[in-house]
Amino acid sequence: MTLGERLVEWFLGSRRDLPWRRQRTPYTTWVSEVMLQQTTVDVVAPRFVTFLDRFPDIKALAAAEEDDVVAAWSGLGYYRRARGLRRGALAVVERFAGEIPSDEEALLSLPGVGPYTAAAIRSLAFDLPAPAIDGNVARVAARLFDDDGDVGSATTRRRLQAHLFPHVPEGCAAAFSEALIELGALLCRPKDADCSACPVAEFCGARASGRVSQLPVKRPPKRAxxxxxxxxxxxxxxxxxxxxxxxxxxxxxxxxxxxxxxxxxxxxxxxxxxxxxxxxxxxxxxxxxxxxxxxxxxxxxxxxxxxxxxxxxxxxxxxxxxxxxxxxxxxxxxxxxxxxxxxxxxxx
Ligand code: SF4
Incomplete structure (x- = not known):
């Protein structure tokens, strides 16, 4: 079994039951990914459900008043994200007839959508081989490929994404991306990686080199x-x-x-x-x-x-x-x- 196949197999048997995984669409993926920026899964889960009850699809969100969207965001903080999401929904309705595009360039043209969110929507909702690299996945990939580049730099993140691409199993891009997220959350944790329970330990470069606790490398920001x-x-x-x-x-x-x-x-x-x-x-x-x-x-x-x-x-x-x-x-x-x-x- 390849690294990708092993990861996907483990994920399908161990995944947490999270509300956005029960109803995976481009819209629910977008909403959940924006909510999960700077906020924990436990805080997001109940609020995601009530937000979806209030705005079940992109057209409902685009038609809403900004104050109503901000009110429905209550408890999540960083209200700029709610306003950005509504502006993005308006752009989808105006420019893409209410259909969230799968094309990377089109996604990046939407307000509030950066490289990570675009990759998350493409891989998780459209099942395209575009592994989304957030801090969590960057940690897993840096360890898997024993990469000691600064994970805060765009160059390293692009390199990690390039490392991951060949391992995406045919037809399982979404499960592969979710598996990386899940591995980072459950086993390949920042401080106490549980390598003995890891499904891909035999493929892991950092485990082989003995550098698990030293990776990922995060350089302190230069002093201004x-x-x-x-x-x-x-x-x-x-x-x-x-x-x-x-x-x-x-x-x-x-x-x-x-x-x-x-x-x-x-x-x-x-x-x-x-x-x-x-x-x-x-x-x-x-x-x-x-x-x-x-x-x-x-x-x-x-x-x-x-x-x-x-x-x-x-x-x-x-x-x-x-x-x-x-x-x-x-x-x-x-x-x-x-x-x-x-x-x-x-x-x-
Ligand atoms: S073996 Fe350990 S360090 Fe390597 S991916 Fe698995 S949990 Fe992470």
Missing amino acids: RPVLSARGWVERGGSLLFVERPVDASLLPGFLELPGRWGPEGEEAPDVVREVLEGLGFDGVCTYEPVAEARHAITHHRIRSVAVRADVAGPAPRGCRFIPWDQVDPERVTTETRKLLQAREATA
Whole structure:
């Protein structure tokens, strides 16, 4: 018997009786997978049943008022998930005539559906070979294949999925995916894996190498580095100066932002702003006191943004333009600049 066949055989004989397994459809799979994000099986099970009584299918969910959906989510917390699910249901009704698609790209185009939920719907409801890798399954797969990559990284998760693909038994994709989930919940637990009772122990790489307790590897998140982002606040006749990011920029191409740059904390914002504005081609730059401050974070950086009022001489150089206050489109400015504009508005 192969690894996949052994897993499926064990699952069919040992599976827990859970409400979403009794009525497996794309809709019930979607609802249960969203509920199970950040919430335990014991908490989800009774609430899943009442939610399904209230909204038995995708059309009923799409037709419901948002407040009713949020009320039916009571006790599960993270109400953002309920709103996302209803938005997804509306999109299915509007764009797919009420039929949840099985195509990966179509699923990923739905609000609230990421790679994990798409794979779960495809494998569990449509019986397609697309093993869904959540934290639980990543742990099982890392041990089975003795993989010491960081399970928090997308690269490792893709590799684990690729490891699993060849083991999906013909015609048993759904049972295979559920078996991995079940193995992680019942035997291949985070701290005390019960390898002696495991149906696939003879195939397990970590058991053979003696690394069960060392896997999976989870690297601690990198510490965020503090940076100063100094920005020029250049007003002229009711307009504010913006720089347009290059159309081929890897990040936010074509977006508008206040002129400036990042640098280490410790630099003086007025000095940075003067240097940037002179670099853009303005003459006679004078800088004054800070007018707005905002904070935000992006991958591994903790950013303190400071906008400094500046007077400049001469017309706006190429790539820069003055835009009247009431014509600034908030959808076209970077998050950092939007926060600075909001901070300025709040204190003006
Ligand atoms: S043998 Fe142990 S570590 Fe390997 S899959 Fe089974 S329970 Fe997990």
